[in-house]
Amino acid sequence: MPRPAGTARSDSLPVARWAPPCSRVAALDPTGAGDTFCGTAIARLLAGDHPVEAARRAVAAAAEMVTMVGPAALWAPGPPPSPLPDRRVRVDPVAVQRLGRQINTLPDLDGFGFVGDLFPDxxxxxxxxxxxAATLQQYGFWYELDGGYDHPMVATIDGVPRKGSDYLWAHYMRWHRGSPTALQPAGQAAVTSAEWATAAADDSGNDPYPDSGQRVASAHAYGRSLAGIGLDADQLVAAAAGASRPLRSLLRLLDHVGGYREDPLRKKAALLAVILRQRPEGFVPAAPDDDAPPIVDYHVQRTSLRTGIVVVDDPELLGRLAGRRLLAPDEEWAVRRATFEAVAGLAEVSGRPMGAVDWFLFQMRHRCPEMSAPRCAECPADPVCAKSTDLFQPVLRTTAY
Ligand code: SF4
Structure with a gap:
């Protein structure tokens, strides 16, 4: 797995650094390894990959190159080599087919329009x-206790108990109404911990987020990186909207924006892109061959494990998932990566846009929740689900989802 190798500071911006894993191969001839790495990385960046994903593929290509003499790998038959899969977790293609066909049959499955009391008019x-500004904070609404998962974040605004994601939207709407410039890049770049705590407070005056220091840092990274680029959010999105593939263009632009750029699988960037496409204003216009990548959060991972589209073959990892224990980063990455591939398969088999598939999976937070028994009789996945109801999402503190 690519793993965080620490952080560096550049122009006062925290920047995640990643170390893609190297494959162990029988090297015959090192000639061309560096050129292959650079060429593949640049090609993949131009194709739209996140830099970490481009580097993973570049490592795989360079590893293959040195197993042959001279440039022989360049004209070897078959597709370019892929990064080695993690053998502990795999996609079940039969289960993906079944669930994808089931999603295809759902008559009223449309992407959510992100309108209503929790959102701007x-x-x-x-x-x-x-x-x-808000979507980059859509992650990590849960508490840890004694090395494991304890409970989801639920707090009250205006007398209404709100779970994680909904609390964040309500908190940001209140912040937006009370201080219209606070969510602009300059406002986010300068927000203090005390200002965050006031803006985030629930009805009892407490800030309910489990990691408020990180959230302030993410707001700073967001505001300062946009200032460094010299654009605000409207200008960034307008630039993407004018491209031939607006959604993909927005994802690539967000690779430069703090709070979004750190995740190689671009969960929050993809969510933002889908929101801006599905809002009635259509900020990110539809275009051919321009669907979003999978939006993999913990609800989606839990559902993927329970429905059986993702299968864990490693007994120790399986035990930690069922026991809701903290995972190592490589374990979490194995589950998340497999889920990403499985959800891509669901979109392909179902023929539905990723926004609709994501809405189907996100609804599982109600039917197949964290803290109470799944309500299978109400669930549209019921006829095809493996019902591995003891399994739980990876437990790891991350800003990705
Ligand atoms: S609610 Fe039941 S049928 Fe639906 S995903 Fe969960 S375990 Fe499967």
Whole structure:
């Protein structure tokens, strides 16, 4: 797995550094390894990969190159080599077929429009900036205890108990109404811990987030990186909207924005892109061959494990998932990567846009929740589900989801 190798500071911005794993191969001829790495990385970047994903593929290509004499690997038959899969976790293609066909049969499955009390009014001129500042904080609404998962974050605003994601939206709407410039890049770059705590407070005056220091740091990274680019969120999205593939263009632009750029699987970037496409204003226009990648959060991973589209073959990892114990980063990555591939398969088999598939999976937070028994009789996945109901999402603190 690619793993964080620490952080460096550049122009006062925290920047994640990743170390893609190297494959152990029988090297015959090292000639061309560096050229292959660079060429593949650049080609993959131009194809739209996140830099970490481009580097993973470049490592695999360079590893193959040195197993042959001279440039022989360049004209070897078959597709370019892929990074080695993690053998502990795999996609079940039969289960993906079954669930994908089931999703295909659902008559009223449309992507959510992200309108209502929790969101800016249609036509609000601050809408793009609001969603862009808020969505980067859509992660990690749960508490840990004694090396394991304890409970999800639920807190009350305006007398209404709100779970994780909904609390964040309500918190940001209140912040937006009370201080219209606070969510602009300059406001986020300068927000203090005390200002965050006030803005984030629930009805009892407490900040319920389990990692508020990280959230302030993410707000700073967001504001300062946009200032460094010289654009605000509206200008960034407008630039993407003018491209031939607007959604993919936005993902690549967000690879430069703090709070989004750190995740090689681009969960929050993909969520933002889908939101801006599905809002009535259509900020990110639809275009051919321009669907979003899978949006893999912990609800999606839990559902993937329970439905059986993702299978864990390693007994120790299986035990930690069932026991809701903290995972090592490589274990979490193995489950998340397999889930990413399985959800891509669901979109392909179902023929539904990723926004609709994601909405189907996100609804599982109600039917197949963390803290109470699954309600299978109400679940559209029921006829095809493996019902591995003891399994739980990876437990690891990350800002990715
Ligand atoms: S609610 Fe039941 S049928 Fe639905 S995903 Fe969960 S375990 Fe499967």
């Amino acid at each position: 249609v036509g609000d001129r601050g809408t793009v900036g609001w969603f862009t």
